[in-house]
Amino acid sequence: MEPLEIFIVESTEPSEAKAYESIMKDIISELAFVRTIGRIKVRIRPEDSLFMMAIILRRGLPPIKAKEISETEIERAGSKVLITVTDEKTIPQFLEKLWAKFGRQNVIQPQRNLIEVISDDLKAAEDSIGDIIVDDPEKSLRERLADMAIRATPEGFRIRYHSLDNGRFIFVASEDTMQQEWIDEARVMLDDLIGDDVNGSSA
Structure with missing residues (x-):
């Protein structure tokens, strides 16, 4: 010890x-x-x-914010915000926070490290995601x-x-x-x- x-x-x-x-x-x-x-x-x-x-x-x-453990970009087609998560162990908490903010129906996880968020205002959604507190x-x-x-x-x-x-x-x-x-x-x-x-x- x-x-x-x-x-x-x-x-x-x-x-x-x-x-x-x-x-x-x-x-x-x-x-x-x-x-x-x-x-x-x-x-x-x-x-x-x-x-x-x-x-x-x-x-x-200190609390862990989304921007510390992920990268975001708006899909080229302009219909979703794509989130690439770089710290796998935070994914369950991250999903819960995204569901609470955007609604479960608007959050899709097509791959383990990739999360998609559907929103009417993609730029505002992308800007707000980085400040989400994923874990305390x-x-x-x-x-x-x-x-x-x-x-x-x-x-x-x-x-x-x-x-x-x-x-x-x-x-x-x-x-x-x-x-x-x-x-x-x-x-x-x-x-x-x-x-x-x-x-x-x-x-």
Whole structure:
């Protein structure tokens, strides 16, 4: 596993810290977050039924626009906009966005990498296609980070809070009613990671 910039696990039970450090490394590797996560801090307080996590991602994940993964041109006969998709894995999402914008009946896929769009105003259609947001990596990443955090959470900690904003993620879980002070504490953990003055042992 590629070393993280900072990897800290804190617990009021020292034996648990090492165990959770191993669990976290396995989960990060299994979910292919090795290159995505830069810094992570986990805090476990069994006496409070509390599990907290703060993460800083290595890089920002801007939305992917159609013009980044495709090329468009108006068919010579002037009846369709032809879209050549250069990134195959985005095709399902791209089709859904085109169906929503132009109607399923006006979107044809004669070949795997070729999509045709029928429109009354072909120039306007071609101009608008490039700015369609095909995929929002941060949205799917939020779901995957939450899945990772849930896997690491002690059994029975079903009251959860998580937030991802601008590559910064916090997660709080407990058996008890969620407390605002716990969320605030997780945000302080995140602030600690953002700064250089981070206490504890890093792996």
